[in-house]
Amino acid sequence: MEKSEGKYAWTVTVGEKGQIVIPKQAREIFKINPGDTLMILGDESRGLAIPPKSAFAQFAATIFET
Structure with a gap:
């Protein structure tokens, strides 16, 4: 499988409190x-x-636009 430039994939584990650790490379x-x-x-x-x-x-600017 060819790797796309600038595209990444990681796996994470959800802890008992619902927290995840974002991998160092990410x-x-x-x-x-x-x-x-x-x-x-x-x-x-x-x-x-x-x-x-x-x-x-x-996103925030869009929400608060009048």
């Missing part, structure tokens, strides 16, 4: 640091998504 690539706030989007038919941090600001 944190480094996406510049996720301790204390950062992440947005998790869910769709019952398509699953979960954790968009990049830049999408959070754009």
Whole structure:
């Protein structure tokens, strides 16, 4: 199977408290640091998504536009 440029896949384990650990390589690539706030989007038919941090600001701006 050929690897697509910029595409990644990892597995994580959900702990007893419902927490997951984001793999180190993912944190480094996406510049996720301790204390950062992440947005998790869910769709019952398509699953979960954790968009990049830049999408959070754009999402918030869209919500508060009048």
